[in-house]
Amino acid sequence: MSEINPFLNYGATSLENLKDFCRKTVQEKIDAAACRKDMVWTMDKDYKLTGFNDLFYQRLKKENIDNVHCGMDLQGIFKDIPFFRVCIEGCKEVFDHSAPTSRFEISEKEMGQIHEFSFHPVMIAPGKVTECYICQRDITRDILNVLNLEDREYRYREVQEVASLGHWVWDIDKDEISWSDQLYTIWAKDHERFVANYDSVVAIIHQDDRMRFIEHLEDCLQGRATHDITHRIVLDSGEEKYIHTKGNLFRDASGKPIRMSGTAQDVTKEIRSHHKILDQNLELQNFVRIVSHNLRAPISNLLMLSKIYEWGQDKTNDDIVKNIESTTLALDHTIRDLNNSLSFKRTLRERVEEIHFKEILKDVRALLYSEIKATKASIAVDFTTVSNIYSIKSYVSNILYNLLVNALKYSKEDIPPKIVVSTEEKKDWIILKVSDNGIGMELTPERKSRIFDMYGRLSAKTKGKGMGLFLVKTQIEALNGSIDVISEKGMGSTFIVSFRK
Numbered sequence: 101m102s103e104i105n106p107f108l109n110y111g112a113t114s115l116e117n118l119k120d121f122c123r124k125t126v127q128e129k130i131d132a133a134a135c136r137k138d139m140v141w142t143m144d145k146d147y148k149l150t151g152f153n154d155l156f157y158q159r160l161k162k163e164n165i166d167n168v169h170c171g172m173d174l175q176g177i178f179k180d181i182p183f184f185r186v187c188i189e190g191c192k193e194v195f196d197h198s199a200p201t202s203r204f205e206i207s208e209k210e211m212g213q214i215h216e217f218s219f220h221p222v223m224i225a226p227g228k229v230t231e232c233y234i235c236q237r238d239i240t241r242d243i244l245n246v247l248n249l250e251d252r253e254y255r256y257r258e259v260q261e262v263a264s265l266g267h268w269v270w271d272i273d274k275d276e277i278s279w280s281d282q283l284y285t286i287w288a289k290d291h292e293r294f295v296a297n298y299d300s301v302v303a304i305i306h307q308d309d310r311m312r313f314i315e316h317l318e319d320c321l322q323g324r325a326t327h328d329i330t331h332r333i334v335l336d337s338g339e340e341k342y343i344h345t346k347g348n349l350f351r352d353a354s355g356k357p358i359r360m361s362g363t364a365q366d367v368t369k370e371i372r373s374h375h376k377i378l379d380q381n382l383e384l385q386n387f388v389r390i391v392s393h394n395l396r397a398p399i400s401n402l403l404m405l406s407k408i409y410e411w412g413q414d415k416t417n418d419d420i421v422k423n424i425e426s427t428t429l430a431l432d433h434t435i436r437d438l439n440n441s442l443s444f445k446r447t448l449r450e451r452v453e454e455i456h457f458k459e460i461l462k463d464v465r466a467l468l469y470s471e472i473k474a475t476k477a478s479i480a481v482d483f484t485t486v487s488n489i490y491s492i493k494s495y496v497s498n499i500l501y502n503l504l505v506n507a508l509k510y511s512k513e514d515i516p517p518k519i520v521v522s523t524e525e526k527k528d529w530i531i532l533k534v535s536d537n538g539i540g541m542e543l544t545p546e547r548k549s550r551i552f553d554m555y556g557r558l559s560a561k562t563k564g565k566g567m568g569l570f571l572v573k574t575q576i577e578a579l580n581g582s583i584d585v586i587s588e589k590g591m592g593s594t595f596i597v598s599f600r601k
Contacts, residue, residue, distance in 0.1 A: 306332035507536035
């Protein structure tokens with residue numbers, strides 16, 4: 101009875117009812133498997149069927165086997181069915197070793213379907229196997245899900261590698277930071293040795309940027325800012341990199357910060373290229389200033405000579421001096437325009453202030469009072485969506501001034517100009533639109549870009565030097581904005597200015 105005692109705790113009170121108890125337990129497993137849509141059956145050591153569920157019955161019917169019943173010999177049947185050949189091997193191993201095992205089979209009829217067969221011993225005493233419990237499960241979807249997940253993870257790692265971008269999660273309470281593999285590559289840290297936490301990450305940040313990063317992070321935790329910052333890091337090799345990090349903060353029900361997650365991207369190439377362009381622009385501006393300064397004196401001398409020249413003495417000389425004077429004046433205007441365009445690009449941060457579009461328009465209308473009255477123009481205004489902007493007041497005033505001048509200048513003959521000035525908001529942009537009912541333009545991509553060039557007029561018939569829209573574009577780009585135009589000949593134009601918030 102000592103061999104039976106281990107089973108008494110499971111409800112078997114004597115050797116006589118032990119087999120009934122085992123079969124009852126197996127039947128419960130069969131019923132549970134049916135709920136999972138598994139095919140389940142049991143057979144004894146002579147490979148005779150001792151129990152089965154409806155799915156097993158339906159499967160044999162599918163193989164044209166009728167009269168499925170307990171006691172039927174399965175060994176001969178399974179040898180003729182490729183799908184079930186694996187069952188004889190699995191059951192033999194269970195009977196020989198009294199241990200569970202499993203096999204996998206790809207269905208020949210349902211190509212591409214993967215099935216798992218698991219074999220479990222049914223014992224009346226330790227080591228005494230009387231039957232084998234078999235469970236067959238279609239695991240095709242599970243396998244495909246795993247493969248798809250692995251494929252997505254591979255593609256995600258591939259995208260991170262190409263973009264030099266990684267993701268991170270900071271558990272604030274535990275002070276534990278989880279990095280993706282790409283971040284270890286960017287920071288040139290060993291995955292096994294480096295422990296990422298607040299102190300270890302801050303220690304990598306460049307000394308000149310460290311305090312700014314700490315203060316920014318504190319502002320994020322206090323809810324005063326969103327985590328979005330570019331800073332330098334110093335690798336163990338001494339190499340410096342520029343990193344752009346963005347993230348979101350998560351709080352618990354009481355409002356306490358508990359977690360931050362986001363991305364970090366190596367933007368060293370972009371920053372260094374930007375610095376290189378800035379240096380080149382600075383050199384170009386300095387060159388232009390030197391050239392214009394050196395030309396200023398000769399131009400002044402030529403203009404002075406034309407003033408003291410005695411006109412009327414010789415017609416031929418008068419014509420020559422007149423041509424020299426007009427050419428010199430044109431050169432003087434060109435140099436002045438060039439200097440003006442350079443001065444517009446020197447944006448100073450401390451000059452940024454809150455600007456109300458209504459007040460700006462009021463000042464511009466006052467400057468254009470005579471032109472508006474002469475053309476009988478009407479100006480409709482809609483600043484209900486966006487009424488103000490943080491920018492440089494002189495720039496915004498000049499942009500609006502030149503766009504209104506343009507609308508007045510290119511109005512239809514004998515038709516009063518109707519101008520609409522409006523604002524709207526789109527994600528991170530504030531949009532300013534100036535529309536008119538003027539003569540319009542026939543635009544191609546080439547002609548559209550040309551109207552914003554210096555002296556870029558589409559027709560020699562139009563008046564002016566073509567500097568207005570060039571200066572508008574220059575000032576907008578200095579504010580990190582952009583300008584576009586929609587126009588149709590005879591139907592008017594709409595200039596669209598996009599300012600960053």
